[in-house]
Amino acid sequence: MLIPVIYQNGKQDMVKDYYLADLIENQTIRRFKRRDGWVSISAGHIRKQQPGSYFGPERRGRLLSEAAN
Numbered sequence: 599m600l601i602p603v604i605y606q607n608g609k610q611d612m613v614k615d616y617y618l619a620d621l622i623e624n625q626t627i628r629r630f631k632r633r634d635g636w637v638s639i640s641a642g643h644i645r646k647q648q649p650g651s652y653f654g655p656e657r658r659g660r661l662l663s664e665a666a667n
Contacts, residue, residue, distance in 0.1 A: 602631040 600612040603621065606628050613621065621627045622639055629636050 603627045604629040604636075 599615045601615055601618055602610065603613050603618075604610050604627060606626065608628075618630060622630075625639065627639060629638050631637070
């Protein structure tokens, strides 16, 4: 899925959804568009890792790859 973004220099673009987290983390973009409108990165209206979230090893990938075989 492509998501509209506005970079720090004002340039607009469409990026694949799986790039969005990295662009936000690296502060490469100023804004991105959700269904309900534009979200400003500096305004803090983005989801963050919740306290108490699981930080252990990822085990689901193995199960998904086994199911595909």
